Amino acid sequence: MEVKTYTFTPHGDDRGQLIALEEYKDFPFSVKRVYYIYDTLAGVVRGHHAHKCLKQILICVHGSCKIHLDDGHDTAEVLLDTPNKGLFIANDMWREMYDFSPDAVLMVLASELYDESDYIRDYDEFKKFVASKESEK
Ligand code: TYD
Numbered sequence: 001m002e003v004k005t006y007t008f009t010p011h012g013d014d015r016g017q018l019i020a021l022e023e024y025k026d027f028p029f030s031v032k033r034v035y036y037i038y039d040t041l042a043g044v045v046r047g048h049h050a051h052k053c054l055k056q057i058l059i060c061v062h063g064s065c066k067i068h069l070d071d072g073h074d075t076a077e078v079l080l081d082t083p084n085k086g087l088f089i090a091n092d093m094w095r096e097m098y099d100f101s102p103d104a105v106l107m108v109l110a111s112e113l114y115d116e117s118d119y120i121r122d123y124d125e126f127k128k129f130v131a132s133k134e135s136e137k
Helices: 122-137
Strands: 006-007 032-035 046-051 056-062 066-070 075-080 085-089 094-098 105-110
Touching: 046 122, 056 075, 066 085, 075 085
Parallel strands: none
Antiparallel strands: 006 085, 032 105, 046 094, 056 085, 056 105, 066 075, 066 094
16 A cells, blocks of 8 residues: 655754644645644554544654554554654544654644544444445546
């Protein structure tokens, strides 16, 4: 399966690093919401859902974590362990986040405001969603 990651260019100088992200330039959507996950306890797995519309970029701005992706047919695992790497997750992708280092801060840029009705939290429902999208093609 195709996994879309971005390597962002830091504006580094003798003071340190700075990364700036601009919508449609550094990633392909407009940001309506930002949230971040931190102080995650050992062994915790978050996510366990897909979305009907939402697109996201995940950036582990400190520490590391892993992302399990599932498009309904294939799966992939992505390690996020540097602040200059972004992972694009399309709406129709089941995702789980795990193996958080104790210092991990996972920042998410989201294309829509929070909307519980956009979530697909049941894996069988997700498989049906993928099948219905494919039958439309
Ligand atoms: P949850 O969906 O369980 O997070 P994850 O995808 O990491 O498993 O969200 C945890 C709580 O935070 C839940 O009560 C919903 C709330 N929440 C918001 O209020 N706004 C948001 O943008 C997000 C992502 C979650």
